[in-house]
Amino acid sequence: MKGAEAMMKALEAENVKVLFGYPGGQLLPFYDALYHSDLVHILTRHEQAAAHAADGYARASGNVGVCVATSGPGATNLVTGVATAHADSSPVVALTGQVPTKLIGNDAFQEIDALGIFMQITKHNFQIQKTSEIPKIFRKAFEIAKTGRPGAVHVDLPKDVQDNELDLEKYPIPAEINLQGYKPTKFGHPLQIKKAVELMKIAQRPVIIAGGGVQIANATPELIKLSEYAQIPACTTLMGKGVFPEEHSLALGLVGMHGTQASNYSVYESDVLIAIGCRFSDRITGDISTFAPNAKIIHIDIDPAEIGKNVRVDIPIVGDAKAILKDILIYLMKKEIANKTEWMENVKKLQKKSLPIMEFDNTPIKPQKVIKEMMNAIREVDPSLTNTVLTTDVGQNQMWMAHYFQTSAPKSFISSGGQGTMGFGFPAAIGAKFARPDANVIAVTGDGGFLMNSQELATIAEYEIPVIVVIFDNRTLGMVYQWQNLYYGKRQCAVHLGETPDFIKLAESYGIDASRVEKPEDINEAFKTALNSGKPYLIDIIIDPAEALHMVPPGGNMTNILFPERQEPTPKAQCFSEMKKILNPKV
Amino acid sequence: MEHKHIISVLVLHKPGVLQRISGLFTRRWFNISSMTVGSTENPDVARMTIVVQGDDTVLEQVVKQLNKLVEVIKVTDLNSKKSVQRELCLVKVYAPTEDSKSQVIQYANIFRGKIIDLSTETLTVEITGDEQKVNAFLDLVRPMGIKEIARTGLTALMRGSKILKSNKA
Numbered sequence: 031m032k033g034a035e036a037m038m039k040a041l042e043a044e045n046v047k048v049l050f051g052y053p054g055g056q057l058l059p060f061y062d063a064l065y066h067s068d069l070v071h072i073l074t075r076h077e078q079a080a081a082h083a084a085d086g087y088a089r090a091s092g093n094v095g096v097c098v099a100t101s102g103p104g105a106t107n108l109v110t111g112v113a114t115a116h117a118d119s120s121p122v123v124a125l126t127g128q129v130p131t132k133l134i135g136n137d138a139f140q141e142i143d144a145l146g147i148f149m150q151i152t153k154h155n156f157q158i159q160k161t162s163e164i165p166k167i168f169r170k171a172f173e174i175a176k177t178g179r180p181g182a183v184h185v186d187l188p189k190d191v192q193d194n195e196l197d198l199e200k201y202p203i204p205a206e207i208n209l210q211g212y213k214p215t216k217f218g219h220p221l222q223i224k225k226a227v228e229l230m231k232i233a234q235r236p237v238i239i240a241g242g243g244v245q246i247a248n249a250t251p252e253l254i255k256l257s258e259y260a261q262i263p264a265c266t267t268l269m270g271k272g273v274f275p276e277e278h279s280l281a282l283g284l285v286g287m288h289g290t291q292a293s294n295y296s297v298y299e300s301d302v303l304i305a306i307g308c309r310f311s312d313r314i315t316g317d318i319s320t321f322a323p324n325a326k327i328i329h330i331d332i333d334p335a336e337i338g339k340n341v342r343v344d345i346p347i348v349g350d351a352k353a354i355l356k357d358i359l360i361y362l363m364k365k366e367i368a369n370k371t372e373w374m375e376n377v378k379k380l381q382k383k384s385l386p387i388m389e390f391d392n393t394p395i396k397p398q399k400v401i402k403e404m405m406n407a408i409r410e411v412d413p414s415l416t417n418t419v420l421t422t423d424v425g426q427n428q429m430w431m432a433h434y435f436q437t438s439a440p441k442s443f444i445s446s447g448g449q450g451t452m453g454f455g456f457p458a459a460i461g462a463k464f465a466r467p468d469a470n471v472i473a474v475t476g477d478g479g480f481l482m483n484s485q486e487l488a489t490i491a492e493y494e495i496p497v498i499v500v501i502f503d504n505r506t507l508g509m510v511y512q513w514q515n516l517y518y519g520k521r522q523c524a525v526h527l528g529e530t531p532d533f534i535k536l537a538e539s540y541g542i543d544a545s546r547v548e549k550p551e552d553i554n555e556a557f558k559t560a561l562n563s564g565k566p567y568l569i570d571i572i573i574d575p576a577e578a579l580h581m582v583p584p585g586g587n588m589t590n591i592l593f594p595e596r597q598e599p600t601p602k603a604q605c606f607s608e609m610k611k612i613l614n615p616k617v
Numbered sequence: 618m619e620h621k622h623i624i625s626v627l628v629l630h631k632p633g634v635l636q637r638i639s640g641l642f643t644r645r646w647f648n649i650s651s652m653t654v655g656s657t658e659n660p661d662v663a664r665m666t667i668v669v670q671g672d673d674t675v676l677e678q679v680v681k682q683l684n685k686l687v688e689v690i691k692v693t694d695l696n697s698k699k700s701v702q703r704e705l706c707l708v709k710v711y712a713p714t715e716d717s718k719s720q721v722i723q724y725a726n727i728f729r730g731k732i733i734d735l736s737t738e739t740l741t742v743e744i745t746g747d748e749q750k751v752n753a754f755l756d757l758v759r760p761m762g763i764k765e766i767a768r769t770g771l772t773a774l775m776r777g778s779k780i781l782k783s784n785k786a
């Protein structure tokens with residue numbers, strides 16, 4: 031058989047059901063083999079969306095997502111999506127076409143050094159040089175992507191490698207693969223686990239920070255058990271949102287720059303901090319010297335390089351979060367836990383202070399009100415909100431959702447954290463729908479982020495993928511505008527999007543039903559229609575452009591939360607007139 | 618406390634490994650003084666000797682980040698162990714007269730160096746040793762006029778019978 035056929039066999043052996051991609055000249059043999067296979071291929075309208083869709087699929091399912099693009103510009107268009115997946119430890123395998131081996135290095139048509147480009151934004155990458163290497167390299171790529179700390183893996187496929195003949199009997203797809211330089215640790219060191227248990231036992235003011243690692247390890251049951259047994263309140267990072275049910279009496283909500291008072295103050299006052307699968311990003315810690323200043327830190331992470339990278343750690347435990355928490359529980363359940371009445375009362379007070387205020391009847395609509403009505407409408411078809419997957423874009427929409435939308439199930443809140451990639455939300459929802467076909471999949475996005483990948487309306491229309499797109503429409507790049515108001519003397523520069531396009535007409539041009547909502551009383555109806563339609567649907571909600579989000583300044587003390595005042599967007603007219611002069615010099 | 622660390626790394630002998638490692642150093646702003654690569658007793662494995670400057674926190678990250686790479690088999694900090702270190706340096710010294718030539722030859726002999734090339738105006742000396750010894754020789758001939766220098770950077774091995782083995786077994 032041809033190399034490309036062996037690739038299909040290899041993908042099937044990895045249980046791949048769906049690929050997201052975009053064909054091109056150097057992938058013709060690959061796509062010809064695809065034609066003869068049972069694999070489903072979703073043609074996105076831009077390669078970046080293919081990468082985000084594969085990423086959304088991976089995050090919602092826990093399995094590897096696969097995206098494909100041709101050489102040169104196809105490969106470079108994948109870069110943002112692959113970097114986004116890798117930054118959030120999402121298992122994505124990216125396949126790129128490449129010019130035939132004899133042309134490599136000649137600057138041939140659509141040739142680019144994809145191996146070099148992807149090297150720094152993946153966990154590992156390969157360039158297949160001989161057809162006989164296909165079975166082994168595909169196996170390695172998937173193994174590396176999904177084990178240990180998951181991540182993105184890239185495989186470069188020269189055209190002749192796809193075209194040449196291969197004897198699968200002679201070069202079979204290996205079941206087991208031994209990578210000399212890659213041996214992830216699963217189980218935590220027993221001594222460290224015992225030390226951690228001793229600390230948890232005597233802790234007076236303990237707090238858990240649960241991150242994306244808990245999501246990946248499916249460690250939610252163990253996390254809840256630990257929190258309840260030892261009376262430890264838990265906050266989550268953006269990546270960890272959903273791993274600890276937010277209606278739980280021990281839930282503190284989001285931690286960090288846009289976190290709740292309950293989370294940030296509890297972490298600040300804690301005497302023992304248990305971080306699970308979190309990498310202490312700058313968005314969590316702010317100023318390191320004022321981060322949990324009096325706490326002994328227990329850090330559980332599968333990636334040893336994350337331990338001690340950003341904060342000092344007292345008890346490091348390397349391994350899989352689920353396995354480690356299980357071991358911790360075995361020891362802990364035999365122990366008496368220190369009385370924490372005072373701490374619990376304190377936590378309750380903080381939780382009361384952090385209760386979100388969401389009931390507004392203003393027009394233009396407040397985003398809090400949108401989210402409240404959205405939850406009400408979803409509850410009518412999904413009372414526990416556990417059969418709903420949300421993806422967000424990046425910016426204010428993302429932080430409003432992270433803050434106000436109550437998430438109770440893991441892998442149901444999907445957002446670009448590490449890279450903060452605008453344009454992620456909508457295509458990620460397409461992938462998520464393939465992972466969770468029975469769930470309500472809703473992409474929440476700002477108007478700026480949506481315009482970065484709005485061409486995917488064609489994809490959901492063509493394949494009839496019932497994804498709901500919700501646009502928080504304020505005609506402003508809200509997050510940047512907010513920062514300019516706070517830190518740059520309200521000088522708003524290049525953050526106004528103007529009045530185009532008409533999103534309803536845009537959706538209709540693709541044949542997608544849409545509704546615009548301008549009054550708070552109409553939100554619920556729009557969501558009901560969308561949720562019951564069973565078809566792709568777009569809701570354009572005109573929100574208050576002056577609404578800003580509380581935040582901690584970057585590098586600040588996490589207890590200094592700012593509540594910005596209202597500030598109407600004021601486009602700088604001068605810019606506009608100057609620009610007109612350039613375009614119409616005669617006027 | 619900033620100081621120099623000699624890190625010995627066993628890697629799979631494959632194209633692209635050097636790029637992966639140098640990219641890692643660039644991206645994370647690790648301060649690298651020198652890097653040497655060569656094959657080992659095992660044709661599939663190469664050894665890199667990397668000299669890095671930084672404090673203990675930086676060094677810990679260097680070792681951990683290197684270990685994360687799939688093609689890296691073993692990383693060790695030789696500063697924490699007894700080791701032998703050598704560098705090879707070729708230096709072309711300006712020596713237009715018989716006197717200056719014999720002076721360079723004399724210096725080379727004292728430093729156990731070799732004269733490996735000769736012209737009417739220059740002598741090329743091969744000198745091997747640790748960094749300090751090479752520097753001392755260069756300081757000695759500098760007043761005479763150094764035309765060119767080529768240095769390999771440091772390479773090193775642990776002392777005694779101990780050897781580096783994969784810790785990822």
